[in-house]
Amino acid sequence: LSTLAVLEHKEGNLLPQSLPVITAATKLGGTVTALLAGTDAASVAAQVAKLNGVSEVLTVSNGAYDKSLAENFAPMLQENIKAGGFTHVVAAHSAFGKNIMPRLSALLDVQQISDVIEIHDDSTFVRPIYAGNAIATVKSSDDIKVLTIRGTAFPAAAEGSGSAAAVQESSADPKVESSTTWVSENLAKSERPDLGTATRVVSGGRGLKDKDNFDKLMPPLADALGAAIGASRAAVDSGFADNSLQVGQTGKVVAPQLYLAVGISGAIQHLAGMKDSKVIAAINKDADAPIFQVADVGLVADLFTAVPELTEKLKSEK
Amino acid sequence: MTALRILVPVKRVIDYAVKPRVNAAQTGVETAGVKMSMNPFDELSIEEAIRLRERHPTTVTDILAFSAGPAKAQDTLRTAMAMGADRALLAETDTELEPLAVAKLLQRVVKDEDRNLVILGKQSIDGDAGQTGQMLAGLLGWGQATQASAVVVGEGGRVTVTREVDGGEEVLELGLPAVVTADLRLNEPRYASLPNIMKAKKKPLVKRAVADFGVEVGARLQTVKVVEPAPRKGGGKVEDVGGLVARLKELGAL
Numbered sequence: 353l354s355t356l357a358v359l360e361h362k363e364g365n366l367l368p369q370s371l372p373v374i375t376a377a378t379k380l381g382g383t384v385t386a387l388l389a390g391t392d393a394a395s396v397a398a399q400v401a402k403l404n405g406v407s408e409v410l411t412v413s414n415g416a417y418d419k420s421l422a423e424n425f426a427p428m429l430q431e432n433i434k435a436g437g438f439t440h441v442v443a444a445h446s447a448f449g450k451n452i453m454p455r456l457s458a459l460l461d462v463q464q465i466s467d468v469i470e471i472h473d474d475s476t477f478v479r480p481i482y483a484g485n486a487i488a489t490v491k492s493s494d495d496i497k498v499l500t501i502r503g504t505a506f507p508a509a510a511e512g513s514g515s516a517a518a519v520q521e522s523s524a525d526p527k528v529e530s531s532t533t534w535v536s537e538n539l540a541k542s543e544r545p546d547l548g549t550a551t552r553v554v555s556g557g558r559g560l561k562d563k564d565n566f567d568k569l570m571p572p573l574a575d576a577l578g579a580a581i582g583a584s585r586a587a588v589d590s591g592f593a594d595n596s597l598q599v600g601q602t603g604k605v606v607a608p609q610l611y612l613a614v615g616i617s618g619a620i621q622h623l624a625g626m627k628d629s630k631v632i633a634a635i636n637k638d639a640d641a642p643i644f645q646v647a648d649v650g651l652v653a654d655l656f657t658a659v660p661e662l663t664e665k666l667k668s669e670k
Numbered sequence: 671m672t673a674l675r676i677l678v679p680v681k682r683v684i685d686y687a688v689k690p691r692v693n694a695a696q697t698g699v700e701t702a703g704v705k706m707s708m709n710p711f712d713e714l715s716i717e718e719a720i721r722l723r724e725r726h727p728t729t730v731t732d733i734l735a736f737s738a739g740p741a742k743a744q745d746t747l748r749t750a751m752a753m754g755a756d757r758a759l760l761a762e763t764d765t766e767l768e769p770l771a772v773a774k775l776l777q778r779v780v781k782d783e784d785r786n787l788v789i790l791g792k793q794s795i796d797g798d799a800g801q802t803g804q805m806l807a808g809l810l811g812w813g814q815a816t817q818a819s820a821v822v823v824g825e826g827g828r829v830t831v832t833r834e835v836d837g838g839e840e841v842l843e844l845g846l847p848a849v850v851t852a853d854l855r856l857n858e859p860r861y862a863s864l865p866n867i868m869k870a871k872k873k874p875l876v877k878r879a880v881a882d883f884g885v886e887v888g889a890r891l892q893t894v895k896v897v898e899p900a901p902r903k904g905g906g907k908v909e910d911v912g913g914l915v916a917r918l919k920e921l922g923a924l
Contacts (some may be wrong), residue, residue: 369836421842422804422814447835451816454769454801458808463770463890466799476894481798482690486699489894532813532844535830539838548836552923577924585854595819595855596837601795602854610923620689627902631923633914646904649917653910661911666924669915 353382353474356433357406358443358453360420361388361396368549369444371403371508376501377442378405378509379471385410387432387522389417389425394519401516403509409519410436416527420448423530426455433460433496435524440474445500446548453500462494469505483601483624503548504607504628540596547597550580552610555599555626556592557584559615559636559655566592569659570614576666582606582626584616600625615655618643635659672827672846674730676719677785678755679776680712680737682746683796690796696895699796708746711791713753713859714852718789718821720754721857726823732756734783738775740764744875751870752862758873759783763880763887769797771887773805778883780810786847787829792817803851813844817853 357377359370377384385408386400393411401409410432417425429452433441441456443449445467457464469487470478476491477499547553554574560566566587574581583593585600599606601624611629616622618634618641626632627646634647635655644650651658684690685707690699708716716735723730735750737743738761747758761775780788793800807814815821815831819839822830829844834853844850862870880887908914918924 422807422816426808447817450800451804451814454799454804455808455814457801458770458773458805461770463768464799464801465891466801480899481896482684482699482796483798484899485690486692486896487899488896490891491894492891494890530813532815532842532848535841535843537835537838537840539835546837589854594838595834601798602793610918621686627899631918631921632902632904633918633923635914644904644907646902648904648906648921649914650904650907651909651911651914652907658911662914665911665915 353380353439354437355380355382355384355440355442356436356438357384357386358429358441359386359388359400360444360446360448361390361392364392364395366396366399368508368546369446369503372503372506373442373444373501374403374405374509375506376468376471376499377440380440380474382439383407385436385438387412389414389428391415391418394521397519401519402511404512405509406517408517410522411519412522412525414525414527419534420452421530421532421534422452422455423532424528425452426459427526427528429456430459431524431526432522439496441496441498443500445502449500453498457498460496460498462496462498463492464498464500465490465492466500468499468501483621484627485620502605504605540594544574545578545580547580547582547604547606551608552577552579553582553606553608554579554612554614555582555584555616556587556614557616558586558590560587560592563592565656569655573659573663576663584622613643613647614659616643617641618646671726671729671825672786674722674726674787674823675783675785676722676730676733677776677780677783677788678712678715678719678733678735678750679772679788679790679802680716680735680746680750681709681794682706682737682739682743683709683794686710686795692896692898696897697893698896706742708749709791709794711793711852714854714856715789715791716750716753716755717857717859718852722821722823729823734759734785736776736779737761738763738767738772738880747875748870749862751873752867753860756873758875760875760877761880761883762877767887768889768891769799769801770805770890772802773809774885774887775880775883776802776806777809778885788849790849790851792851792853803849807849810847810849813848815842815844815848816851818850819853819855821850821856
């Protein structure tokens with residue numbers, strides 16, 4: 353049994369969503385080979401080699417993979433899987449993993465298992481279906497198991513004290529031409545913690561009424577807590593917040609130590625994205641809002657007075 | 671401009687507003703007597719195909735809706751035609767197909783029906799796998815743009831797609847043929863008008879057994895069990911902001 357962990361990096365750094373991928377890979381029980389592709393692969397490899405659980409780091413130092421285009425990335429992975437004889441392939445259920453791994457699975461003729469939250473053994477996996485309203489345990493009969501994993505369900509791999517794993521440049525690079533070209537990107541810049549991996553999240557919903565209120569109330573609260581900002585789909589659809597902040601079935605799935613929902617009623621699609629948070633707190637003026645059924649701490653109050661008061665209180669206690 | 675022959679796969683799923691319940695045998699989710707609808711992401715893909723035709727009336731020559739599922743999936747296909755698809759094809763089966771199997775069926779349909787653009791929902795809200803479009807693109811060797819929030823077809827037959835990625839968006843340019851998967855912000859699907867619902871009843875709908883497609887659709891995954899998620903014990907309330915802070919401290923969240 354040997355596992356290939358497909359990792360993501362940007363601007364010379366390993367991305368945080370790749371750390372739980374290594375942990376999940378170690379749970380399968382065999383050796384773990386980390387794969388990095390792109391111009392910076394070799395420099396990022398040094399960081400990865402020190403992580404607990406990594407047996408070997410494989411680099412594919414080719415700038416053609418910098419933009420993670422599925423059209424050439426998937427065949428490159430296929431070649432490496434063949435060359436290395438890997439039995440399992442793991443990546444994050446991130447934009448990267450969602451885009452590339454199913455294409456890879458089709459090339460390998462295997463049925464991928466998406467968004468895995470638990471690994472029972474090397475062929476039995478647990479994953480949420482129906483927006484987390486049901487949890488399925490499935491057993492794969494494919495020769496190669498391809499998994500994407502939910503980052504919040506596995507701890508992040510930490511740096512070990514032992515010697516670093518060996519780094520090796522892969523000789524398997526089919527250099528497939530991509531018919532698709534990357535044009536540009538527009539990423540929200542934020543000084544705040546990343547929503548997907550933050551230990552605290554404050555999330556705003558339709559109860560904020562408009563974008564001005566969202567911008568006036570949520571950032572100071574987030575700053576007082578050192579939290580990332582999230583939003584419900586209703587808030588995103590109404591233009592209060594950027595789409596990248598959406599928490600829910602179709603947005604980000606988060607599981608922070610503290611999730612504070614402000615003016616969010618708690619539709620099942622939203623709950624799917626945050627109900628694994630350690631502590632859930634909610635402020636809503638409707639005492640019957642479904643969010644209170646999952647909240648450990650609920651405050652029935654007008655958020656327009658409660659949120660500024662809470663922000664001041666948190667600031668004064670710092 | 672290259673003629674566009676569009677394929678839009680649609681799936682019949684439990685309506686998004688219904689809370690699914692796990693069946694007593696713990697083998698799946700109860701569907702008997704439950705309201706079923708078109709997968710919401712597939713409504714977006716049908717809508718996008720229709721809008722492409724509205725923008726390029728002579729370029730889009732045909733919009734074919736396809737579904738793999740039980741005989742009842744004809745209702746879903748009629749809805750797709752009421753929205754504006756020209757015709758429909760059903761691969762009939764009472765077995766739940768896995769994404770790889772559906773991708774293989776679609777690959778066959780693409781060849782048989784000479785398609786050059788496939789627009790799919792990014793995921794179905796039952797299985798939540800989010801794989802079919804990418805698998806199809808891989809099987810066909812076509813370009814792919816997933817989680818699209820904007821699709822523009824240019825003069826030279828190039829397709830510019832804005833797609834949603836972690837932390838923002840990204841723009842890709844694809845040559846035809848191509849596979850695009852729809853994300854929530856792509857458009858707002860129209861409601862089918864009554865005259866269009868009536869007209870859709872007369873549009874052609876072809877039914878074929880899945881076996882007739884000659885592709886391997888066997889299951890690779892065995893469902894061991896399906897359970898309800900562990901319930902969360904919520905319901906604790908506090909009186910005021912002071913109580914909220916105090917309780918969060920007790921819980922170790924502050």
